[in-house]
Amino acid sequence: MFDFTPNPTFGPLQNPDLKVPTAAMDAQPETIIVGAVIDAISEQRLPAGAKLGEQALSVLFNCNRANVRRALAALEAKHVVELRPNRGAFVAAPSADEAREIFQARRAIERTIARQAVKRIDADGIARLKASIAAENLARSRRDKPAELRSSQNFHMLLAELAGNRVLQRFLAELTMRSTLILGMYAREGHSCAHCDDHTGIVDALIARDEALVLDLTDRHLRRLEAELDFERPVAVTVSLKDQIFGS
Amino acid sequence: MFDFTPNPTFGPLQNPDLKVPTAAMDAQPETIIVGAVIDAISEQRLPAGAKLGEQALSVLFNCNRANVRRALAALEAKHVVELRPNRGAFVAAPSADEAREIFQARRAIERTIARQAVKRIDADGIARLKASIAAENLARSRRDKPAELRSSQNFHMLLAELAGNRVLQRFLAELTMRSTLILGMYAREGHSCAHCDDHTGIVDALIARDEALVLDLTDRHLRRLEAELDFERPVAVTVSLKDQIFGS
DNA sequence: TCAACATATATTGTTAACAATCAATGTCAA
DNA sequence: TTGACATTGATTGTTAACAATATATGTTGA
Numbered sequence: 001m002f003d004f005t006p007n008p009t010f011g012p013l014q015n016p017d018l019k020v021p022t023a024a025m026d027a028q029p030e031t032i033i034v035g036a037v038i039d040a041i042s043e044q045r046l047p048a049g050a051k052l053g054e055q056a057l058s059v060l061f062n063c064n065r066a067n068v069r070r071a072l073a074a075l076e077a078k079h080v081v082e083l084r085p086n087r088g089a090f091v092a093a094p095s096a097d098e099a100r101e102i103f104q105a106r107r108a109i110e111r112t113i114a115r116q117a118v119k120r121i122d123a124d125g126i127a128r129l130k131a132s133i134a135a136e137n138l139a140r141s142r143r144d145k146p147a148e149l150r151s152s153q154n155f156h157m158l159l160a161e162l163a164g165n166r167v168l169q170r171f172l173a174e175l176t177m178r179s180t181l182i183l184g185m186y187a188r189e190g191h192s193c194a195h196c197d198d199h200t201g202i203v204d205a206l207i208a209r210d211e212a213l214v215l216d217l218t219d220r221h222l223r224r225l226e227a228e229l230d231f232e233r234p235v236a237v238t239v240s241l242k243d244q245i246f247g248s
Numbered sequence: 249m250f251d252f253t254p255n256p257t258f259g260p261l262q263n264p265d266l267k268v269p270t271a272a273m274d275a276q277p278e279t280i281i282v283g284a285v286i287d288a289i290s291e292q293r294l295p296a297g298a299k300l301g302e303q304a305l306s307v308l309f310n311c312n313r314a315n316v317r318r319a320l321a322a323l324e325a326k327h328v329v330e331l332r333p334n335r336g337a338f339v340a341a342p343s344a345d346e347a348r349e350i351f352q353a354r355r356a357i358e359r360t361i362a363r364q365a366v367k368r369i370d371a372d373g374i375a376r377l378k379a380s381i382a383a384e385n386l387a388r389s390r391r392d393k394p395a396e397l398r399s400s401q402n403f404h405m406l407l408a409e410l411a412g413n414r415v416l417q418r419f420l421a422e423l424t425m426r427s428t429l430i431l432g433m434y435a436r437e438g439h440s441c442a443h444c445d446d447h448t449g450i451v452d453a454l455i456a457r458d459e460a461l462v463l464d465l466t467d468r469h470l471r472r473l474e475a476e477l478d479f480e481r482p483v484a485v486t487v488s489l490k491d492q493i494f495g496s
Numbered sequence: 497t498c499a500a501c502a503t504a505t506a507t508t509g510t511t512a513a514c515a516a517t518c519a520a521t522g523t524c525a526a
Numbered sequence: 527t528t529g530a531c532a533t534t535g536a537t538t539g540t541t542a543a544c545a546a547t548a549t550a551t552g553t554t555g556a
Binding site for chain 1: 539540541542546547548549
Binding site: 028030034066069070071073074075076077078085098101102104105108109112165166167168171175 | 276278282314317318319321322323324325326333346349350352353356357360413414415416419423
């Protein structure tokens with residue numbers, strides 16, 4: 001009757017790391033699920049359009065469906081998943097238009113953050129930023145894509161933390177997460193990822209407290225990221241076994 | 249046993265308008281509740297700290313508790329309510345620190361929006377902005393505080409719409425809503441509300457397409473609003489019968 | 497071979513009953 | 527009167543069963 005055969009669309013979620021999301025585990029199943037799904041998306045283990053079945057999640061996280069439903073409602077409010085009535089929950093698949101708006105919003109917010117960061121940067125902050133870049137380089141040399149993505153996002157979130165505004169921090173967290181989703185959907189074949197050097201340049205400009213340069217580099221960095229997208233090529237958003245075997 | 253005596257903290261929610269929130273009714277109880285609560289907060293019918301009991305909401309909206317719980321989870325994700333385990337849901341009560349961060353974020357986002365709006369403004373947009381100001385003035389002359397608040401927020405949201413970025417639009421919606429909450433908590437006695445003229449000035453600057461002036465006026469407008477706050481005076485956040493009778 | 501239809505299975509949505517927890521009231525002794 | 531303690535009632539949290547819906551499978555007829 002009910003023999004939960006590992007759902008192929010869920011392979012990534014079985015990563016043991018998942019049950020210990022970045023947010024401290026406060027024993028509330030809803031929070032754990034939300035954190036785990038966000039982490040999985042941030043590291044591109046969960047692709048856009050992936051189905052998040054209620055039973056699958058309740059088995060994975062050892063909780064009842066009521067908690068799963070609450071988690072999915074919260075994720076929908078954060079624009080992380082889309083809830084289609086009587087169909088279920090799916091990882092959000094931003095359209096080309098949404099993608100452009102998300103990147104535009106990112107530039108606006110990261111500029112503000114950069115301006116604050118220049119004012120408030122200190123030795124400790126510099127050290128943490130450099131450590132983040134080092135971690136990113138290490139991950140890339142090891143061809144560990146999830147770790148690389150995590151580090152790259154971490155760099156931007158560190159800047160937001162240094163800016164000292166938790167509201168903007170949260171907004172940026174949403175935008176970086178959705179950016180990862182967008183890159184997964186629209187990234188060109190073999191996109192360079194050369195933007196890593198950009199981070200080093202930004203830190204140098206921060207050390208020099210050159211506001212104009214920091215703003216310019218931040219803006220260019222984000223535009224370069226967006227330029228790597230290809231909205232022409234149609235993207236598969238529905239991840240089903242059939243699509244995975246026979247392609248789009 | 250169960251005789252739901254109208255909860256005093258819920259008086260405002262019995263406003264018939266509430267069942268038809270701004271978002272079109274799509275028959276999903278969760279969405280309706282979320283919209284109604286946000287509207288009620290935006291018009292200062294629901295104060296910070298007000299308790300949102302599950303049974304009370306399920307009776308008000310004719311739905312089961314499961315849907316109420318989903319709605320509350322969504323509202324928590326939007327930072328509209330705070331969910332205290334085993335205690336219930338309460339309208340968020342931003343601290344002084346949070347308030348400052350929210351207003352700082354607002355200035356950052358509204359500046360970006362204003363810059364875009366200057367570029368994209370047209371005759372239709374001007375007309376709608378002027379209509380919004382007229383509605384605000386009318387509401388004030390009628391001493392209809394909820395309508396005045398709604399119109400004032402509407403002006404800012406109209407600008408965001410004109411800017412043409414739905415992400416920033418959503419961010420600003422959250423921030424204006426929380427601003428209303430903050431004003432309800434920390435506003436000085438008899439605060440002027442003279443900022444209404446600011447709106448007229450901004451529209452004039454928009455017509456002239458004077459970007460620098462628009463940015464300056466927007467920034468001043470928001471700082472003036474923030475200056476009307478008094479964080480020293482302690483604020484009652486827990487709305488209970490006792491507090492209402494004996495004061496804070 | 498293919499399309500349309502009917503059936504079966506799985507998934508989501510709803511409801512009610514029960515358990516656990518908290519707030520309030522009442523009692524009693526110091 | 528006041529403080530600690532026990533009890534009561536109300537509220538939140540959990541669970542399981544059931545209903546409604548959608549998806550997948552299988553069948554039939556051209």
